[in-house]
Amino acid sequence: MWRRAITATAGMLMAAATLVLIPVQVSVQAQAGVTGEWEMTLTTQTGVTTWQARFEQDADQLGGEIDLGDNEVLSVAGTVDGSTLKFVITVPDLDGDQPITFEGELAGDTITGAEGKFSWYGTGAWAASRK
Numbered sequence: 001m002w003r004r005a006i007t008a009t010a011g012m013l014m015a016a017a018t019l020v021l022i023p024v025q026v027s028v029q030a031q032a033g034v035t036g037e038w039e040m041t042l043t044t045q046t047g048v049t050t051w052q053a054r055f056e057q058d059a060d061q062l063g064g065e066i067d068l069g070d071n072e073v074l075s076v077a078g079t080v081d082g083s084t085l086k087f088v089i090t091v092p093d094l095d096g097d098q099p100i101t102f103e104g105e106l107a108g109d110t111i112t113g114a115e116g117k118f119s120w121y122g123t124g125a126w127a128a129s130r131k
Helices: 002-034
Strands: 036-044 047-058 061-067 073-075 077-081 084-091 098-107 110-113 123-130
Touching (some): 073 084, 098 123
Antiparallel strands (some): 036 123, 047 061, 061 077, 084 098, 098 110, 110 123
């Protein structure tokens, strides 16, 4: 009788452990969703500017680079918290380097950016779509 009770209890514990692990696996897969090639669009009072981005996500760290065109490729340094991205690029300038901060929400193959100030590009919104 004890043998059956122990076997049944062990079976229930293994089933419960499996159910607990499933959400963790899904969360890790969702966090890797920003890695890849993206096209970014800034819409400001100076017009629409399009950049090419390559993002690399490692857990909650965001890296990669953004190609501004004219052989100007800048490094990305940031974080990912759930679906929220925050990152900075630093644009070199004769008057001193200009950091540009971005914040946005990832939803599948789209990033909807928050309003921001983009150095001499002006203020406005940004968005990105996966290539």
